[in-house]
Amino acid sequence: MKMIQAVIRTERFKTVEEALDKSGYSSLTTTMVMGRGHQKGLQVGSTHYTTLPKQMVWVVVEDDQVEKAVDIIATAAETGNIGDGKIFVLNVADVIRIRTRERGASAI
Template structure:
């Protein structure tokens, strides 16, 4: 199993959710975060004072998927989250050694299907 952590633009969230739902992907966690990368934030003048906004609003999507579906799910996230501009985000992939469904005690890959 693999854990996907995708950091995307907030305005792309709905498109990514719809795309994943169309692929019957369940078990998605979404977190509103703030971060800084190549985009570097922006500057604004408020009441004559320059304010530097180093952190921008982003969305973090987390999901655990079977190894066999990893590439198709990654492809769909990239396809729907990509705008072609700096700040589109990043995706990180981690190995998950086990998963347990609390309700039944079931273990392994079947818990994420």
């Protein structure tokens, strides 16, 4: 299992959420974060913002679903401009559904 951790534009979250849901990836975790990429924030006049608001989205999927889920997120999040975001893929050791104590893929 893998954890897909996507940092996306806050205004693209709804689109990403809907695209994932449409393809059967209905469970996710999200929060607003502050971050910076290659451009080290943003210069507006004399003000330099060292970090900018982004939306973080986490989705856990089975290994063979990673490419599909990544593509859905990237397609829905993309505007073609700098700051579109980044996707990280992490290994997940186990998943436990608390209510039933199911483990692994069947608990996703």
